[in-house]
Amino acid sequence: MLTLLFDGIAYGMLLFVLAVGLAVTLGLMNFVNLAHGAFAMAGGYVTVLLMERAGVPFLATLPLAFMLPAVVGAVAERTLYRPMYKRPHLDHVLFSIGLVFMAVAAVDYLVGSQQQIIKLPEFLQGRFEIGGVGIGRYRLFIVIVCLVLTAILQLVLARTRFGSRLRAAVDDPRVAAGLGINVNQVFSVTFAVGSGLAGLGGALGAEVLGLDPSFPLKFMIYFLIVVSVGGTTTITGPLLAALLLGIADVFGKYYVPKLGAFVVYTLMVVILFWRPQGLFGRAASK
């Protein structure tokens, strides 16, 4: 029971790292980016390919799994995404679905459609028990990494100058720009970091979530759930939503495996119907 809870927490933390970039994109520029999962997939493949083809150890691949999607994200934001911000939501949806289709087919072409398997280093394998609660080492590793990341994010957002600029831009881009904040630049950086975090999440999650070319489509709905249920105005909202989702999903799959993801989807529809702004969100001004 507690083991399940722990697995759920690990899963939820992972989802949070994967989805937090999306929350910022959506909150800041009101852009519905369905292609977020593609960046996560990129990170996953960076790790897998580096380990398999180049023999790089697992931990050493993680920074690269962050860097590469971040760079790709920054370039894509400059060239592809920026002209899209002012368009209606329908265009956002079509545009990012197009990107997802391209990413899926491209990875399929380059790497192949089979499920990728990650060989974890020895010290992350297996599980141990504390007070009768079985804890997987790798799960614990995920939780720690994600907790550290969350703490850093929270600190950056709350304490640094960049963080206050970002919060100002999220609250009201026009007024923020009027105060001399370069909103476009803030957004570029945030988009890159968000994509990088997604990549890191994809690399960490390759073992737990599985990794194959259809990854962006399979988990798109999960990211979107985290963001829409958690709201986009805070960082704690998506975090709690991700934990809730992770725990609900693990428990749902364990106790009522027949219903599968049914529990999660139903929960989401009910929550969104009850509070369209998300559980922790405020009413948006836009």
Add this chain to the structure above:
Amino acid sequence: MSGAAQSLAAARRWKPWEIAFLVLLPLSWFAAGEQHSLLANEIAIFALFALSLDLILGYAGIVSLGHAAFFGTGAYAAALFAKFVMPDPLVGLVVATAVTAVLGAASSVLVMRGSDMARLMITLGVAAILYELANKLEFTGGADGLQGVTIAPLLGRFEFDLYGRVAFAYALVVLIIGLLIARRIVHSPFGWSLQAIRDNRLRAGAIGLNVDARLGVIYTISAAMAGAAGGVLAQTTGFASLDGLDFHRSADTMLMVVIGGAGWLWGGVFGAIAFKLLHDLLSAWTPQYWTFWLGLFLVVLVMVGRDRFFKPWLWFRKGSGA
């Protein structure tokens, strides 16, 4: 008559090309022959499905990523009805339409509130719930799909043949009926009010329109039409599968609407034709990777802008806002 009333009346008058198009549709049955009837049947079904999505997307402005929910439900309803109750196609079609209309009415409550994003998620979620249900329940056949559905001859006389001749004729008739109904709806005062809601919800409410009720009605109608399309597909192929509820089905259909032109009644038909031909062309060329080119097409289409993409002569004119 005032200017506004005149322009409304002018829009609803039958134009010569519209009549010509409606005449051409039945003629396409003869043109299709035995070789192309199956493909044409599919196009006609997806045209109807795209039309139903256009009603809510193009006219009422509801961005839905889960319209396949109704398409798939219609397919399963028709297939189950034929298998367990009665194999007659027409009765089955009525049942499938009625079932999805009820489902549409029930879920329309969900799309009335919230922002575009919440609506996107709710439509996506409803489709995902139905997908999971169909996947896990016993009587839907799970991942294998619902097989062994036999459909009685149409009107008791025309057996559904291997080449899809009867199927295509059947789908065409349903499509034409759907087009006529949709045309009547969008050119009615009700249809105009929907466009008012799409363009500015707040103002539409301020002039006394009951926004929620109207969105609910059009959502229900659209769901019923999508269900009819799914029903026809299940009946003409004798098969209902998870594919009908899948996410890519919703995305494809949205693409059809956008290619054809959202908010334009005939757009769904043209979009379905263009999409299906594009699909066949691409998948014949690169069977495994055709989605890449589809994605590229989408990205370019959106970046250039739909209007400019299909009407290159607009490049030299001042943009009037797409």
